Structures are given as structure tokens and as C-alpha cells.
Amino acid sequence: GLVTNDRKALLDFQMQTNDLYRAITGANEAHGEIQGRIDHLLKAVIDTPAATEAQAQALRAINTRMQDLNVKLNGDDTIASRAEKVPMSISGRIGTIVYSHWDSQSAVPDTLRDSYAIAEAQFRGALQELKSIAADLVALEAELQTEGAPWTPGRIPDWP
Numbered sequence: 001g002l003v004t005n006d007r008k009a010l011l012d013f014q015m016q017t018n019d020l021y022r023a024i025t026g027a028n029e030a031h032g033e034i035q036g037r038i039d040h041l042l043k044a045v046i047d048t049p050a051a052t053e054a055q056a057q058a059l060r061a062i063n064t065r066m067q068d069l070n071v072k073l074n075g076d077d078t079i080a081s082r083a084e085k086v087p088m089s090i091s092g093r094i095g096t097i098v099y100s101h102w103d104s105q106s107a108v109p110d111t112l113r114d115s116y117a118i119a120e121a122q123f124r125g126a127l128q129e130l131k132s133i134a135a136d137l138v139a140l141e142a143e144l145q146t147e148g149a150p151w152t153p154g155r156i157p158d159w160p
Contacts, residue, residue, distance in 0.1 A: 002106050002107070003105045003106060004105065004106050004107040006107065009107070009108065010104070010105070010106075010107065010108060013101070013108045013112075013113070013116075014101070014102065016116070017094070017097055017098055017101070017116060018098070020094055020116070020119060020120055020123065021094050021095075021098050023123065023127075024073070024090060024091055024094050024119075024123055027073065027123070027126065027127055027130055028073055028074070028091065030130060030134075031066070031069065031070060031073065031130060033154075034066065034130070034133065034134055034137060034154075035066055035070075036153060036154075037137060037141070037152060037153050037154040038059065038062060038063050038066060038137065040152040040153055041059055041137075041140070041141065041144065041149075041152050042059060042060075042063065044144065044149045044150050044152050045059060045144065045149065047149070047150055048144060048147055048148060048149040048150070049148075050147040050148050051144060051147050051149065052147075055140065055143060055144060055147070058136075058140055059140060062133055062136055062137055062140065065129070065133050066133060069126060069129050069130060069133065071089070072089065072090060072122065072125075072126050073089060073090050073091055073126055074089050074090075074091050074092075075087075075088070075089035075091070075092055090119055090122050090123050090126060093115055093118065093119040093122075094116075094119045094123075096115070097112055097115055097116055097119065100112065141154065141155050145157070145158065
């Protein structure tokens with residue numbers, strides 16, 4: 001491709017893209033950590049006689065929200081495996097932008113700028129949902145701890 005005259009615009013876009021890529025990667029790591037806590041709690045609820053069906057349902061609802069969020073972040077392998085058309089995931093979109101333009105010396109095409117804007121907007125919503133799930137999980141963990149649930153990752157036990 002042609003070498004751009006506007007090096008600053010190119011570098012700014014690459015830095016912007018890198019920042020979003022790093023944030024999405026961090027959100028994916030946090031998602032995995034939170035999912036681990038949920039998986040442990042799903043077992044702990046069964047071992048907690050005082051836990052209510054409402055608490056178990058609340059936990060399953062959080063788990064469903066996490067699975068939906070994972071599809072937004074990383075796509076749906078089950079649909080892809082049936083060779084059906086899958087909407088591009090947030091991670092897939094930012095990955096495509098990074099790898100298609102990272103080493104480039106040419107001006108940033110409008111298609112990549114548009115794709116970045118979509119990824120950024122979708123990520124904003126996904127991150128909001130992740131924070132909301134995390135807050136709901138913390139509240140439920142505290143409730144279950146009060147009901148005598150066994151220790152699960154992400155919690156420090158209370159002692160008088």
C-alpha cells in the first residue's frame with residue numbers, strides 16, 4: 001500500500017486500537033474469573049441447606065447473563081460449527097482491525113474506522129453488563145455466605 005503523509009493519524013489510530021484491544025482482553029480475563037466464581041457457587045448452593053430456591057434461580061440467571069455476554073465478546077461456536085452465519089464478536093472485530101493494520105504504513109481505510117466505532121460501542125455496552133453482573137454476584141455471594149454456604153473463590157470468609 002501507499003505510505004501515508006499523515007503519520008500522526010496513523011499512529012493515533014493504532015494506539016486507540018491497541019487501547020481498546022487491551023481493554024477487551026482484560027474484560028475477557030475478568031469474565032473468565034467471574035465465571036469460575038459462578039461455577040463454584042452453583043455447586044456450593046447445592047451444599048447449602050439454608051439456601052433458597054430464589055437464590056439458586058438468581059444464580060442461574062446470572063450464569064445465563066454471563067453466557068449471553070460471552071457470545072457478544074467471543075462469538076457463538078455452536079452456531080459457527082453448524083456453518084451458519086455468525087455476527088462478528090467484539091473480540092473478533094478488534095482482532096481483525098489490529099491484524100489488518102498493525103504493521104501498515106498506509107492511511108487508515110474508512111472501513112476500519114467504521115469497524116472500530118462499532119467495536120467500541122458494542123464493548124461499552126458489554127463492559128457495562130459485565131460490571132452489573134459482577135455487582136449482582138457480589139451481593140448474592142454475601143447472601144449465601146450468611147446462609148452458611150461453603151467458601152468459594154473470590155470471597156474472604158467472615159469470622160467473629
